[in-house]
Amino acid sequence: MKTELRTVGFKPGERNVFFHILTACNLSCSHCYINPEQHGTQTLSKEQIVKWLVLFVDPDKDTNVIFLGGEPTMHPDLAYAVKAAKEAGFFVTVDSNGYLFHDLLKRSSPKYLDFLSFSLDGPDSLINDPIRGEGVFDTCVGNIKEAVRQGYNVSVIYTVSSRNIDHLERMVPLLKKLKVKKFFIQVVGLRGTSLQSADPGKIQVSREQWLEVVPEVARSAAENGIHVTYPTVFLPPGEEFQCAGNVAENFFIFPNGRVYQCPLCEDHPIHSYQIENDKLIKTKGLTEDRFFQLEIEEGCVMNKLLQPDTIEYDQKGHPLYKISCCLLKQERG
Numbered sequence: 001m002k003t004e005l006r007t008v009g010f011k012p013g014e015r016n017v018f019f020h021i022l023t024a025c026n027l028s029c030s031h032c033y034i035n036p037e038q039h040g041t042q043t044l045s046k047e048q049i050v051k052w053l054v055l056f057v058d059p060d061k062d063t064n065v066i067f068l069g070g071e072p073t074m075h076p077d078l079a080y081a082v083k084a085a086k087e088a089g090f091f092v093t094v095d096s097n098g099y100l101f102h103d104l105l106k107r108s109s110p111k112y113l114d115f116l117s118f119s120l121d122g123p124d125s126l127i128n129d130p131i132r133g134e135g136v137f138d139t140c141v142g143n144i145k146e147a148v149r150q151g152y153n154v155s156v157i158y159t160v161s162s163r164n165i166d167h168l169e170r171m172v173p174l175l176k177k178l179k180v181k182k183f184f185i186q187v188v189g190l191r192g193t194s195l196q197s198a199d200p201g202k203i204q205v206s207r208e209q210w211l212e213v214v215p216e217v218a219r220s221a222a223e224n225g226i227h228v229t230y231p232t233v234f235l236p237p238g239e240e241f242q243c244a245g246n247v248a249e250n251f252f253i254f255p256n257g258r259v260y261q262c263p264l265c266e267d268h269p270i271h272s273y274q275i276e277n278d279k280l281i282k283t284k285g286l287t288e289d290r291f292f293q294l295e296i297e298e299g300c301v302m303n304k305l306l307q308p309d310t311i312e313y314d315q316k317g318h319p320l321y322k323i324s325c326c327l328l329k330q331e332r333g
């Protein structure tokens with residue numbers, strides 16, 4: 001099957017709301033980005049979830065809402081929230097670690113939940129479980145099968161690091177067998193618990209490794225009928241750099257009321273908005289949007305500040321390539 005590679009520019013009018021409804025989780029993955037000090041430890045009530053969702057309704061725009069945690073299925077009212085979001089006009093996704101607490105499949109329905117996304121970081125338990133926890137692979141795969149059997153659209157998210165990049169290609173036959181429709185490949189970031197590991201830089205992959213492996217696996221998955229999305233990361237020469245904070249609408253909501261526009265900023269109190277008394281308020285002072293306005297040779301400003309080791313320079317001190325916005329994606333399929 002011939003498939004086409006597309007850079008998914010930031011589409012005018014499209015909005016994404018990444019809604020962390022709690023930060024609690026039953027797992028402790030080695031690359032978890034949740035940072036309770038910065039994101040809170042609260043579990044939002046079902047009333048709060050609906051009031052906060054309403055803040056992001058815009059009838060003139062297509063808005064995706066992605067329910068996240070922690071583990072969002074640990075929230076006893078997730079099925080209620082999913083239905084409320086669908087009825088408010090959102091395209092609704094839940095990102096789960098695979099445990100599907102509170103009988104989500106039975107209590108929700110493909111009528112309300114457009115996509116159910118599962119996280120897997122390896123094609124078998126030998127690769128996945130050292131990263132995500134013992135027994136996680138079997139539980140997750142078992143629930144993927146059950147979700148597909150019940151008629152849900154299923155996607156899988158794989159976070160690429162030096163620990164699993166060599167096994168990415170083996171995901172393709174697994175996903176095909178499981179009848180997964182979409183595959184999201186992400187790159188590990190130096191955030192949350194990744195930063196606390198003994199040598200955080202070692203879990204990142206080099207530019208050569210990324211370019212050698214990821215586009216080829218994406219092509220193979222697309223040829224097998226799976227829609228693939230992966231971050232651009234290294235901007236090809238001549239392609240224009242754009243910061244999503246300036247040209248797109250993405251909102252990352254946390255249970256402590258912080259709302260960020262950029263995921264790389266989430267470990268710092270520089271959020272653009274704060275939800276207070278169920279109202280969305282613009283934050284004053286030094287906020288992330290000040291950084292979005294800076295133009296630098298290296299591309300993404302926050303990447304330069306937080307992960308400077310990802311950039312290589314020539315002898316004159318100019319970067320060999322720009323780092324793209326982490327929200328800019330390539331698509332195949």
Ligand code: SF4
Nearest residue numbers: 025027029032070097
């Ligand atoms: S990465 Fe997700 S599943 Fe893993 S510990 Fe963090 S919140 Fe839980």
Ligand code: SF4
Nearest residue numbers: 243245262300325326
């Ligand atoms: S990742 Fe970089 S380019 Fe993208 S929104 Fe954040 S600061 Fe802007």
